[in-house]
Amino acid sequence: MNVTATKQKPTATRVLSYAGALLETMDAGLASSPNVFIMGQGVDDFKGIFGSTTGLAEKYGADRVFDVPLMEEGMTGAAIGAALVGDYPITTHIRADFAFLAMNQIINLASKYSYMFGGLMRCPMLIRVVVGRSWGQGAQHSQSPQATFAHYPGLTVVMPATSQAIVDMYPQIINKHPGPVISIEHRLLYNLDFSVADSGSKIPLTSYVARPGKDVTVVATSVMVIEALRAAQYAEDKAGIQAEVIDLNSISDPDWDLVVDSVRKTGRLVIADTSWLEYGLAGEVCRQLVMRDPGLLRVPPAMLGMAKAPCPTAKSLEDLYYPSQHETVDAILTQVKGQEHGIPLPTERSMTEGYKRFRGPF
């Protein structure tokens, strides 16, 4: 599957998987300065965080890319200490759920270090967390904590949805961005191939239009951007609807003007997020809209996210738990044409090609 992430026509493109993009940017980060290092459980093993760190320990040495004991809080604390004396640490959690063990270091320390000491010290670092989904990940391996982290000032939170987003953003982050960054990567994206442009205007550390349109605005995050793009294509093919898909991309620093301008144009909104709707990202989108202009929406927006429960493991329940392509398409059609739109929906429930094939490694 090929998804072009930006609307710009790139001069030259190549095909690169999400995992490949991660590996490239990790490699480039390590090459850019001896201060950059990567630590995390299994970063130096043969699976290499789903292929995103494979071979780097051999290339840069065991003091630059190393395994650690099971110690999420301790590891994050050690990263902070290293950052404070001039290093640029990259840490990994193979599931975002495990970052909750490091919550104290992330929220009470990393996010506050600069402000709390009046700017005397900075805490630049990259925390990579992977969201699990599919194949029975269950309640403890499936959470997507973007709203949780983005609530706290001092943290930069991004959710790269494509290889392009990684290739463009990570070099702006690693050893450059002044504060701690949490990048929420999605496991289902790792195996997907994307078309990537190496020149052209870069995806910034904020939101961008992934697909222009005039009939309805779709604000999406992470793997839901891919879903939204597919659904938008379907809606265009079957009903001539032009959906504008905005990849929110940076959760802590979205381009709200971009979102609001789009909704001003379309008057219709679908929000497609990877987490729960309650006290989640969808609320912040709504807040930004009504603060700027409470009269923009012509109809109530549609919202797609996880069902209001922990994640079940059974496939039949998981299929209901996550928004399907079917529901995403329906949301777009309903926004524009109303509930009685009468346009046939796609039948398959599953999300992406990659998703259908996904059966690990975990």
Add this chain to the structure above:
Amino acid sequence: MNVTATKQKPTATRVLSYAGALLETMDAGLASSPNVFIMGQGVDDFKGIFGSTTGLAEKYGADRVFDVPLMEEGMTGAAIGAALVGDYPITTHIRADFAFLAMNQIINLASKYSYMFGGLMRCPMLIRVVVGRSWGQGAQHSQSPQATFAHYPGLTVVMPATSQAIVDMYPQIINKHPGPVISIEHRLLYNLDFSVADSGSKIPLTSYVARPGKDVTVVATSVMVIEALRAAQYAEDKAGIQAEVIDLNSISDPDWDLVVDSVRKTGRLVIADTSWLEYGLAGEVCRQLVMRDPGLLRVPPAMLGMAKAPCPTAKSLEDLYYPSQHETVDAILTQVKGQEHGIPLPTERSMTEGYKRFRGPF
């Protein structure tokens, strides 16, 4: 200072401080069943969690009310284990910030236990966390994580704003509610006296109207309810404005119909929360409104919360950091009369009588 929490005219009232209400309900909880116990750092010392557990260890024994080492994650895990075999644990954190050390147990375990095991087990427990404010609490002793916790299904999150809310709600929670409850108490409320009715209709585990009105809706939480009530009184006295104040009270299970009906009536909205606005409670309020009817708001709502930064310690900065009475009044007046309302604002910046006097204990 006396604040009547409900609109009902109570048959008989008495004056009870917030700390006193906590002590009463803790006492009653322990008396209700031998399965109830309280553990937390310092629960049995002479300060007794700001007076809310004082004397209980003596009364119920050291195996029912006991001090623990510094071990937030371990304590919360131990509470879960006890709950699973039939106990009802109450744990305490003298600052909500310290609950981040127990985030894994709260989010990954307690909130999931019932669903993850298909209802075979329940995890009833009460986690009390105290929000700090004033007198240089600073970045690590001032956070108010209601939006963070309420994002996760399986957790019940309440924020009692008055003694009445405690006296009414805690007996519905302790040894009764089926799942884990986080109660976010506010340090500045502890020393305030409230008028409490022992009979009459009880404050439920959801939202309620703390003050009826027809001109503007104020949705508030915790100590901001007290602020809002004062501001509403001022607006009535000076400008004849009737503000309806809704105490959201239960963050995980608000009565959204109550909120929406009020806004339908007033068309104007002020949200006053104790945390950051970004990805916070205010967003969820907006989301619930636009989902039900995007045309309800006549003007953009006003929102009051912490400034978008960690909390500074200097008094001069803290005064700017938190919404003042001045700003709360102005928000109400502006909603109804527009920015050029021309009505003089109260001059003192400080929030409550208690706040002005507050200088610990911490």
Add this chain to the structure above:
Amino acid sequence: MSSRDELYRRLFRTALLIRLVEQRIIELYPSDKIQSPVHLSIGQEAVAVGACDALRKDDVVFATYRSHAFYIAKGGRLDAMFAELYGRMGGVSKGKAGSMHLSAPEVGLMGSSAVVASAIPHAVGAALAFKRRKSSRIAVTVFGDGATEEGVYHESLNFAALTKAPVLFLCEDNGLAVHSHRHIRQSYGLLQHAASYGIATRRLDEGWDAVAVREATVEAVERVRAGEPFLLEIATARYKEHVGVGEDFHFGYRAQADIDRWKRHDPLIQDRQLVEALTPEVEREIAQAVAFAESSPTPGRAELLTDVL
């Protein structure tokens, strides 16, 4: 038959059941009927079997994602387990748990967590509850060697020792956390470390021997029931990959020879006679359980939002 022979045979049968159950899972896996990550206990069965045999039914166990063995050894229903792996209504948790979250509270298995070390404090809390009620029940937490690196392990040891909680810390030492060897991860010797909290300890090297595990556990449980925590570390060997149904020696992070050495002790491999004698009956039991799972209905929308609280 001597009572010792009988004991051997009884424990052997349960261990064989576990092994054949997991072999069946391996066979079924390519069919995609089990859509769940599986962490197999093949090679580690004797730990669960010996340990659970030393417990009372009302003693409680808290386990991990690698808990097929403990589920079966503690007495969980086999049909409900297969149905759970299949994601069916007849499953232990109606398909909400999958392989990683087996439980059987009716026989004392109080849950399995897929967050490493997270159930350790649960056992301490349950033990304290028992103690307060002056009950003679005890709590057991089973965890891998890697789990001891997490901070909560320290907190749990300290709290258990301070409160004299009747809790058994049972460490399955397979020497690996995913692909990392123990010496890369741990600077401490587990027993000496636990002893520094005043916790009595023992290590058993013969983790292939369910009878020896049982004996060690009986001794440990006696002390725990008398009112003190105990740490029992049992050496064991994971034959398969960390997660999944394959082998992974070709990736080179560990030597086939080490596992081969272990297998030379493994009664489930060496005692061919008993394997042959018991297999038909055990296979029938498994076949019935699988049939139950196959015919169990799939959970639907009605289940999606139930039991959240």
Add this chain to the structure above:
Amino acid sequence: MSSRDELYRRLFRTALLIRLVEQRIIELYPSDKIQSPVHLSIGQEAVAVGACDALRKDDVVFATYRSHAFYIAKGGRLDAMFAELYGRMGGVSKGKAGSMHLSAPEVGLMGSSAVVASAIPHAVGAALAFKRRKSSRIAVTVFGDGATEEGVYHESLNFAALTKAPVLFLCEDNGLAVHSHRHIRQSYGLLQHAASYGIATRRLDEGWDAVAVREATVEAVERVRAGEPFLLEIATARYKEHVGVGEDFHFGYRAQADIDRWKRHDPLIQDRQLVEALTPEVEREIAQAVAFAESSPTPGRAELLTDVL
């Protein structure tokens, strides 16, 4: 004057400065000029003074909310400290830090955290960074006895020992965490516990003696600089209440007699001659710092949202 006398005098002077600074804080407190919780080090000064004197300026220290002493001993500016307590622009952190978050990165104090134990892993990480760069700098983490109960302490000891990080774990043992005595909270002996990670340790009982603290630290630092972690535990005594400027013996959780016994060793009490000789000059220094604070402007809206990232 012998060099030992000189050393004594030098350390004494810094300790006296700390004590008189905190006495001044006590005097100022009722005026509400300092609107910040204060955790006083009165009684504990010698630990900070002796330890910091054994460090190089470019060695880094991570400290706690109880860090007036370490701030001064490591060489932080006194005027900036008072201005910080006053919440003024001239403060170390322009009034954003208050008493609990003093830092002086220019002399190696890399921050003070008010979340107990949270800075322990920071020192390990900084030490590892030094090691990777083959620098001879070391990192020190100062924490109270209570901090060792937190899980991250275990993780930090293990990681430091595994990686041979040049980090000094410096424990200020005042026997109390808020109002709880150590035996209520800890089942382990700190040294034996740390030794189980293969970490070399030492305890010094004479925590009132800055020269002895310095000697113990010099020895420890030598080993750390050679490339291994070390744990140094120093007995000390908190004279005042946990937080605030008062005394709290009347609440009965501890005995006045215990502190009195300690005071009989305390040079800042016993060596009256030297106290008298040095006080005027030290008081002048403090007066200047307070004057600076008093005249420093208050931060305003322009500061509210700066330095968030």
